[in-house]
Amino acid sequence: MRFPRTIQALFAFFLVCWVAVAQAVVPPITLNARQWVLIDARTGEVLAGKDADQPAEPASITKLMTAYIIFGALRDGRLRLDQSVPVSPTAWKMGGSRMFIDPKMAPTVEQLLRGMIIQSGNDASVALAEAVAGSEEAFTALMNDAAKKLGMKNSHFMNATGMPDPQHYMSPHDIALLARALIDEFPQFYKIYSEKEYVFNGIRQPNRNRLLWLDPSVDGIKTGHTASAGYCLASSAQREGRRLIAVVLGAPSDEVRVQESLKLLNYGFQFFDAVKLYDANQTVATLRVWKGEKKEVPVGFTSDVVLTLPREDAKHAQARFVGEEPLLAPVSKGQPVGRVEVTVEGKPLTTLTAVALEDVPQAGWFGRAWDALVLWLKRW
Numbered sequence: 263m264r265f266p267r268t269i270q271a272l273f274a275f276f277l278v279c280w281v282a283v284a285q286a287v288v289p290p291i292t293l294n295a296r297q298w299v300l301i302d303a304r305t306g307e308v309l310a311g312k313d314a315d316q317p318a319e320p321a322s323i324t325k326l327m328t329a330y331i332i333f334g335a336l337r338d339g340r341l342r343l344d345q346s347v348p349v350s351p352t353a354w355k356m357g358g359s360r361m362f363i364d365p366k367m368a369p370t371v372e373q374l375l376r377g378m379i380i381q382s383g384n385d386a387s388v389a390l391a392e393a394v395a396g397s398e399e400a401f402t403a404l405m406n407d408a409a410k411k412l413g414m415k416n417s418h419f420m421n422a423t424g425m426p427d428p429q430h431y432m433s434p435h436d437i438a439l440l441a442r443a444l445i446d447e448f449p450q451f452y453k454i455y456s457e458k459e460y461v462f463n464g465i466r467q468p469n470r471n472r473l474l475w476l477d478p479s480v481d482g483i484k485t486g487h488t489a490s491a492g493y494c495l496a497s498s499a500q501r502e503g504r505r506l507i508a509v510v511l512g513a514p515s516d517e518v519r520v521q522e523s524l525k526l527l528n529y530g531f532q533f534f535d536a537v538k539l540y541d542a543n544q545t546v547a548t549l550r551v552w553k554g555e556k557k558e559v560p561v562g563f564t565s566d567v568v569l570t571l572p573r574e575d576a577k578h579a580q581a582r583f584v585g586e587e588p589l590l591a592p593v594s595k596g597q598p599v600g601r602v603e604v605t606v607e608g609k610p611l612t613t614l615t616a617v618a619l620e621d622v623p624q625a626g627w628f629g630r631a632w633d634a635l636v637l638w639l640k641r642w
Contacts, residue, residue: 288533288572293522296492296512299434300530302570303442303498303505308435309530309570317416317431318511321486322359322382323496324424324432326440327405328391329379333448334408335394336371343372345393352398353388358425360385361462373462375451380460381467382485384423391422398422409436412443426488434509437496441483441507445498455482472520473497480527483507485519493519499527506530535576539604540567543619547583549599552637553630554591554622561585561599561616575606583616588637593622 291310299314301307308314335341346368354364361377363369363385369377371393377386391401398421405419416433424430432440445452458475459468470485479499486494492512499506508526513519540546545560561583571579585600593599595618602614624630 291526291529293510293526294513294518295510295522297434298508298510298522298526299438300506300508300526301435301438301442302530302534302536303445303507304536305568305570306439306442307570309506309534310526311434314435315416315433317418317433319426319430319488319491320424320432320437320511321426321488321491321494322384322424323437323484323486323494323509324419324422324430325378325382325387326437326444326484326496327408327419328387328401328422329375329451330440330444330448331394331401331404331408332371332375332390333444333451336451337448341371341393343370343375345371347371347374347389347393349385349389350392353385353392356384356388356423358384358423361460361467362465363389363463367463369462376454376457376460377462379454379484380457380469381462382470384425387422409440412439414439424486424488426490434511437509437511438507441496441498441509445482445505445507452482455484471495471497472516473523476520477524477527480524487516495519495523497523497527499531501531504531504536533572534570535573536568536570537576537579538566538568539579539581539602542566545619546602546616547585547600549585549589549618550587551593551622552588552590552633553625554593555625555629556620556622559589559593559599559622560619562619563614563616564596564619567602567614569604569612571606571611575611578607579611580605585616591622591624593618593620595619595621 297313299311300309349363349365359382361381361383374386374390377383391398395401402419409417414436417436420427420430473480479501482498483496493516494511496509508523510523542565544562546562548558551559582603597618598615599618600616604611
């Protein structure tokens with residue numbers, strides 16, 4: 263049966279429109295896990311998630327915070343990598359995963375770090391906590407203080423290992439925030455998370471993060487498991503200069519947590535893109551300044567402006583600057599003086615606060631008086 267050309271043309275038109283709309287829509291994702299989140303490491307934007315802000319038992323993912331505190335102590339000179347650490351009976355007798363240290367040994371901080379990060383040693387975690395704070399209890403106070411500073415609103419720590427406790431919890435989003443901070447602040451130590459095995463005292467143990475073997479773009483970060491927490495994994499991958507962080511909690515098996523984490527990372531790289539709108543200190547616009555020693559001030563942002571958007575939206579993002587008028591001196595560098603409105607195909611996406619990039623002191627009395635007169639005349 264042949265259709266008239268007009269009908270064929272209309273059909274083709276609507277088909278093209280349907281395809282364009284379908285391409286612009288990011289499909290939802292579901293995982294075989296209780297909770298999860300995916301964030302862009304550069305912008306911190308949440309790309310997908312389920313119950314991402316609900317507290318949950320993190321198991322050994324807790325050791326990310328333990329490592330964060332230890333890395334800070336190394337940076338500040340309170341610990342040295344080659345420093346020997348005594349092994350207390352408390353550390354020695356820890357159950358669960360271990361690197362197998364005992365009180366007859368004096369492992370170095372560097373050895374204990376690898377034992378904690380690669381082998382997920384509870385004994386190593388407690389030994390490091392005692393080295394920094396004297397006791398694990400005192401160390402948890404440092405962990406909770408750091409959580410507050412990082413904006414981890416749904417986390418609380420009772421130990422350095424992740425052993426089950428009703429008052430010990432983290433949300434997927436908080437875990438992602440912590441992983442992001444660890445990667446950004448301590449790149450020299452983060453690389454340990456990509457090591458696939460570690461041998462201590464003749465005992466070889468593999469990294470429990472099996473994604474390291476499955477995807478070369480994955481370079482960390484930490485697994486966790488208890489009977490109540492299920493199988494958990496915080497992972498990170500970098501492809502073509504973009505880094506994503508995925509957190510999966512409460513998967514039913516090790517195989518599932520690995521496959522679902524990879525699925526989540528692939529989803530983020532496939533359907534989202536990072537758009538750099540402005541460089542740090544780039545002049546976005548210039549504003550007229552009244553009653554100032556200078557007549558204009560450059561306006562922009564003090565850090566790079568990057569947005570993470572669905573790939574199709576990224577192609578159509580537009581920005582429009584709206585300045586404060588009239589802008590009166592004095593103007594201080596960093597002072598908010600306008601906004602940039604970002605839209606996608608005419609629909610509002612976000613509004614960014616733009617700031618003055620230079621100081622503009624007040625003019626003398628004659629300059630101020632002249633500009634006051636001009637402003638008065640402009641109103642008529």
